[in-house]
Amino acid sequence: QVQLVQSGAEVKKPGASVKVSCKASGYTFISYGISWVRQAPGQGLEWMGWISVYNGNTNYAQKLQGRVTMNTDTSTSTAYMELRSLRSDDTAVYYCARVMGATNFVDYWGQGTLVTVSS
């Protein structure tokens, strides 16, 4: 069965960086894109961006441009999302999700990784 398993919770200080991993199993990793979505405490869902596992192309949310990097390691079927220059409003649960074909719909989600930014 399709599974996306994310790395554990992180606590970071303002200005630091965080890198969240997402290990995929149960499907051909290179055949699907990966998107990242975050959710601040008690708030709605925010799309952060997308990466094509096939060719590495990315599309990031304009508000995160310059601070976010998404990449993948096809040898381990793992996707990564790094966010730099962390601020308190980056505190959120970060989700990876598998993209359905050539769409922006996502059909499988990781369990989420809580990133807390606090001094």
Added chain:
Amino acid sequence: DIQVTQSPSSVSASVGDRVTISCRASQGISSWLAWYQQKPGKAPNLLIYAASSLQTGVPSRFSGSGSGTDFTLTISSLQPEDFATYYCQQANSFPTFGQGTRLEIK
């Protein structure tokens, strides 16, 4: 970015009721719309994609309709496990989500 606005922001209903949730896009998005269900502390779950296609494994009491700018999610007969928050998502351009509709027990 294309904005999507959900209504209502919350709704109270009873088991067995029929419930509809609406989503309006700020410009036409054809059928590039999905609906997700999220329960507390869990990742969202895809219910409907391409406005009206039921995701595999989702009960048939869930249905979606609409195209262009106006879309609807309908739950035909509420079950206890359906009380959750629902989000629409436009997938026409850079994806954006609605603000969510919280479905509560009356």
